Amino acid sequence: xxxxxxxxxxxxxxxxxxxxxxxxxxxxxxxxxxxxxxxxxxxxxxxxxxxxxxxxxxxxxxxxxxxxxxxxxxxxxxxxxxxxxxxxxxxxxxxxxxxxxxxxxxxxxxxxxxxxxxxxxxxxxxxxxxxxxxxxxxxxxxxxxxxxxxxxxxxxxxxxxxxxxxxxxxxxxxxxxxxxxxxxxxxxxxxxxxxxxxxxxxxxxxxxxxxxxxxxxxxxxxxxxxxxxxxxxxxxxxxxxxxxxxxxxxxxxxxxxxxxxxxxxxxxxxxxxxxxxxxxxxxxxxxxxxxxxxxxxxxxxxxxxxxxxxxxxxxxxxxxxxxxxxxxxxxxxxxx
Numbered sequence: 001x002x003x004x005x006x007x008x009x010x011x012x013x014x015x016x017x018x019x020x021x022x023x024x025x026x027x028x029x030x031x032x033x034x035x036x037x038x039x040x041x042x043x044x045x046x047x048x049x050x051x052x053x054x055x056x057x058x059x060x061x062x063x064x065x066x067x068x069x070x071x072x073x074x075x076x077x078x079x080x081x082x083x084x085x086x087x088x089x090x091x092x093x094x095x096x097x098x099x100x101x102x103x104x105x106x107x108x109x110x111x112x113x114x115x116x117x118x119x120x121x122x123x124x125x126x127x128x129x130x131x132x133x134x135x136x137x138x139x140x141x142x143x144x145x146x147x148x149x150x151x152x153x154x155x156x157x158x159x160x161x162x163x164x165x166x167x168x169x170x171x172x173x174x175x176x177x178x179x180x181x182x183x184x185x186x187x188x189x190x191x192x193x194x195x196x197x198x199x200x201x202x203x204x205x206x207x208x209x210x211x212x213x214x215x216x217x218x219x220x221x222x223x224x225x226x227x228x229x230x231x232x233x234x235x236x237x238x239x240x241x242x243x244x245x246x247x248x249x250x251x252x253x254x255x256x257x258x259x260x261x262x263x264x265x266x267x268x269x270x271x272x273x274x275x276x277x278x279x280x281x282x283x284x285x286x287x288x289x290x291x292x293x294x295x296x297x298x299x300x301x302x303x304x305x306x307x308x309x310x311x312x313x314x315x316x317x318x319x320x321x322x323x324x325x326x327x328x329x330x331x332x333x334x335x336x
Contacts, residue, residue: 014054014077015054015055015056015057015074015076015077015322016053016054016322017053017054017322018050018053018300018301018321018322018323020050020053020300020323022047022048022049022050023047023048026044026045026046026047027042027044027045028046028047028048028327029298030047030048030283030297030298030299031048031295031296031297031298031327032295032296032297032298033294033295034286034293034294034295034296035288035292035293035294035295037288037294038286038294038295040330041259041263041286041294041295041329041330041331042295042329042330043328043329043330046327046328046329047327048297048298048299048325048326048327049325049326049327050323050324050325051083051088051090051317051323051324051325051326052081052083052090052323052324053322053323053324054322054323055074055077055081055321055322055323055324056074056075056076056077056322057074057075057076057169057170057304057321057322058072058073058074058304058319058320058321058322058323058324059072059073059074059075059101059102059255059304059305059319060072060073060100060101060102060103060114060147060255060305060319061103061305061306061307061309061317061318061319061324062103062104062105062111062307063307063308063309063310063313063317064105064109065309065311066109068084068085068086069082069083069084069085070082070083070085070307070309070317070324071093071103071111072103072317072319072324073097073100073101073102073103073319075099075100075101075116075169075170076099076169076170077095078095078096078097078098078099078117079092079093079094079095079096079097080092080093080094080095080097080100080103080113081093081324083324085310097113097115098113098115098116098117098118098120098122099115099116099117099164099170099171100113100114100115100116101113101114101115101116101144101145101146101147101164101170102114102145102146102147102148102158102159102255102305103148104148104149104150104156105150106123106150106154106156107150107152107154107187110123110124110125110126111123111124112124112133112148112150112156113148114144114145114146114147114148114158115145116144116145116163116164116165116170116171117164117171117172118132118135119135119141119142119143119144119145119164119165119171119174120132120133120134120135120142120145121133121134121135121145121148121156121158121185133156133185133190134158134183134185134192137178137181137183137192137194138178140177140178141174141177141178142160142178142183143160143161143162143164143165143176143177143178143180144160144161144162144163144164144165144170144171145158145159145160146158146159146160146161146163146164146202146203147159147203147204147205147255147305148205149205149206149207151187151207151211152211153187154187154188155184155185155186155187155236156184156185156187157182157183157184157185157195157205157214158182158183158185158205159181159182159183159202159203159204159205159216160178160180160181160182160183160202161180161201161202161203161219161220162176162180162201163201179197180197180199180200180201180202181194181195181196181197181199181202182194182195182196182197182199182202182205182216182238183195184236186236193236195236195237195238196216196230196238196241199216199218199221199228200218200219200220200221200222201218201219201220202216202217202218202219203216203217203218203219203253203254203255204216204217204219204253204254204255204256204266204267204305205217205256206256206257206258206264206334207232207258207334208258208262208289208334209258209260209261209262209334209335211232212231212232213229213230213231213232214229214230214232214238215227215228215229215230215244215256215258215264216228216230217253217254217255217256217266219252219253219254224246224247224248224250225246225247225251225252225253226243226244226245226246226247226253227243227244227245227253227256227264227266227291228241228242228243228244229241229242229243229244230242244264244291245264245266245287245291250281251268251269251270251281251285252268252269252270252302253266253267253268253285254266254267254268254269254302254303254304254305255267255303255304255305255306255319256306257306257307257308257316257333257334258333258334259308259331259332259333259334260331260332260333260334260335261289261331262288262289262334263286263287263288263289263294263331264286264287264288264289264291265284265285265286265287265306265316266284266285266286266287267284267302267303267304267305267306267318267319267320268281268282268283268284268285268296268302268303269281269282269283269301269302269303270282270302280296280298281302282298282299282300282301282302282303282320283296283297283298283299283302283303283318283320284296284297284299284303284306284316284318297316297318297327299318299320299325301320301321301322301323302320302321303318303319303320303321303325304319304320304321305318305319306318306319307333308332308333308334309333310328312332313332313333313335314328314329314330314331314332314333315327315328315329316328316329316333
């Protein structure tokens with residue numbers, strides 16, 4: 001079942017429903033200040049809400065302001081779901097979805113999707129047909145494109161770890177033909193460029209508000225997960241790699257989003273390794289532009305990815321394991 005404002009909408013391939021109770025008082029104790037500066041980003045009278053539940057692994061949320069809706073992926077169930085802001089209804093948007101993961105929009109507002117099963121990046125045209133933007137590089141197939149973002153100049157950037165070819169859960173078993181990498185599709189020519197191939201399982205990625213810096217999550221870095229910062233050159237190459245955030249063995253970083261002030265909001269949770277801390281980590285960890293942790297949004301599930309949306313771009317949507325959550329905050333997401 002997918003939960004909708006206390007009701008239940010049956011959908012094929014249901015996963016567990018996670019019971020959730022919105023906080024009865026303000027401020028919501030689930031929104032924790034790790035540094036006084038986070039108080040300015042918190043709305044005193046806003047609580048974490050559960051918008052839907054019943055997924056098997058929720059990922060890749062993307063807001064569509066012109067349709068007043070949010071799309072997100074339920075990877076193992078091979079579907080993209082749609083939440084309608086006006087009604088609260090949840091309906092299937094695409095099924096099968098080729099085990100789609102990360103979603104984005106291009107400069108013309110078209111849906112971009114990272115497909116694990118197809119090992120490709122696609123664009124949905126206005127008539128509903130799919131155009132393949134990338135599925136191989138230097139004669140070898142991509143692994144399983146994971147997360148994606150579109151730059152203001154039209155260039156499309158995506159990460160390509162091997163999660164979707166490791167078994168039948170998020171795709172299909174297959175041989176890895178390319179190293180884990182980060183790619184850029186030139187918005188003018190459609191040419192695919194490999195911009196980084198030295199990260200172990202690159203995952204979430206996001207630009208700074210001025211798009212001069214690209215942040216990339218290395219989700220299999222040891223001994224702890226990391227977020228790297230790169231300077232983006234005028235020719236689309238990456239330079240000046242530097243460590244921006246180190247989870248320091250305490251948790252796993254996943255999808256990321258940047259707000260208009262340059263703060264970085266990261267899906268967070270236990271990394272599942274022996275001896276790793278688990279209590280209190282599930283949710284979203286917020287870092288300031290210098291990489292200092294300043295806030296944490298506690299969820300009953302590990303958060304995989306997130307985005308800003310709503311009429312004023314100040315509603316944080318969080319895809320977390322089996323459920324979709326939202327929280328209004330006192331800052332806008334970085335303008336796309």
